[in-house]
Amino acid sequence: MDGRTDTAGGGEQVHQGRDELYIDGRWRPAAADGRIDVVNPVTEQVIAQVPAGDARDVDAAVRAARQALPGWAATAPGKRAAVLAAAAELMAERRDEIAATIAAELGAPPSFATAVHTDMPTAVMGLFAKLAAEHSFEERIGNSRVLHEPVGVVGAITPWNYPLHQVVAKVAPALAAGCTVVLKPAEDTPLVAQLVAEILDAAGLPAGAFNLVTGLGPVAGQALAEHPDVDLVSFTGSTAVGRRIGAAAGGAVKRVALELGGKSANVILPGADLARAVNVGVANVFANSGQTCSAWTRMLVDAARYDEAVELATKAAAKYVPGERLGPVVNAKQRDRVRGYITKGVQEGARIAAGGSDAPDDLTTGYYVRPTVFADVAPDMTIAQEEIFGPVVALIRYEDEEDALRIANGTVYGLAGAVWGADEAEAVAFARRMETGQVDINGGRFNPAAPFGGYKQSGVGRELGPHGLSEYLQTKSLQF
Ligand code: NAP
Ligand code: MG
DSSP states (O other): OOSGGGGOSOGGGSOOOOSSEEETTEEEOOSSOOEEEEEOTTTOOEEEEEEOOOHHHHHHHHHHHHHHHHHHHHSOHHHHHHHHHHHHHHHHHTHHHHHHHHHHHHOOOHHHIIIIIIHHHHHHHHHHHHHHHHOOSEEEETTEEEEEEEOOEEEEEOOSSSHHHHHHHHHHHHHHHTOEEEEEOOTTOOHHHHHHHHHHHHTTOOTTSEEEOOOOIIIIIHHHHHOTTOSEEEEESOHHHHHHHHHHHHHTTOEEEEEOOOOOEEEEOTTSOHHHHHHHHHHHHHGGGGOOTTOOOEEEEEGGGHHHHHHHHHHHHTTOOBTTTBOOOSSHHHHHHHHHHHHHHHHTTOEEEEOOSSOOTTOOSSOOOOOEEEESOOTTSHHHHSOOOSSEEEEEEESSHHHHHHHHTOSSOOSOEEEEOSSHHHHHHHHHTOOSSOOEETTOOOOTTSOBOOSGGGEESOBSHHHHHHTTEEEEEEEO
């Protein structure tokens, strides 16, 4: 098997890639000469090339966004909403092409590329269209009229792991608020970002309100983050880069939103349905090949049921056959990084219950990692502290609830988490004490309108829903 099966389902519809940037409402060549190769992680083949824009291109894009700002900011919210609603409709119309493109550039299995990578952001675009129409951009406080005004020009820098979702989670609320945007997408997944530009253009967005500069992080990304005419930088990605972007934004006294990593805890309390909690927990980690910032990568189980949980997790992992249900990770560097963490886990004394650092059997092509279950993980081990971003789950034993809470809160991160209890009240009581931005109670499902974002070093700011919209607004108070 060469792993090619995962690209089935519309290979001919994959976006070919444009050798142009989208600036000021039109596609045009980059000032820079460089190109980025887009590689399919399943086949390891180059499938397209896009421009590697540089500081000159970023500058042109920021200028276009600045010029478009007064007009778009003054456009009635209902009209802004109509453009976003049209974009959501176009996304739905181009669903197969979007899904095939994400499957090709990220390596996501086709069904996941459609149901999660495509349908969720399409819904989010629609939700922000609704919010733009419904939000009250004025409020009355005593003798003041408070205006909610757009923050201004937004520089959006996004990662590859949910390539469309993360673009929409920034661009849709920014445009809904009346901001204009320059987007620098991840170098690994620029093709779907080009589709977003085509869709916003076709939806009737005025020239300059959205601009796309593909390029490398330390070149185009850094130029955008440091551009003096950007009012707000919204970044999703690694903590290392986020810290630098936050520092630069602080120095320039500009707004910054950071969505960084996580090491979220899946806390299974003694009274919980163990089989369900373990199965849902394993699925949560292995979805998207473990490349989810909010993944519950630490599973906390009471000592009495720990061995049973390891057995259940091992059985669940067997269902994630690489090349079938489990896609590859995004590139060779990530594969090596993830495998390095697995080796480190063994060196530090954790026990491999399933998977391991060696290549999956029979897969000679593709950046695959075996779905790995670690047992006997101590809370201070590297694999229990650092974000691995691969299909690796660490099972940690706890003695009592206080111990579980200490372990759950015992990392620098605080993005998401889960609690499973005998009843809802018990789980909620525990969740209240967790230092984290989201907690799913007894299998509660993802809510695309609920605020998403981190406590502690998982970030600054919130995305999605009304809270996500307000990140792109600033207030002006008029006194009467
Ligand atoms: P990353 O380097 O932080 O990339 C995120 C985005 O920032 C990309 O668009 C990237 O461009 C850009 N970037 C990189 N260096 C920059 C700089 N100096 N200034 C401005 N922008 C810059 O993350 P990664 O390399 O893709 O992944 C590394 C690790 O980050 C992962 O293993 C994972 O732990 C974590 N991560 C977290 C999330 C999350 O959702 N929280 C998402 C992705 C990754 P390039 O694409 O050109 O590098
Ligand atoms: Mg990078």
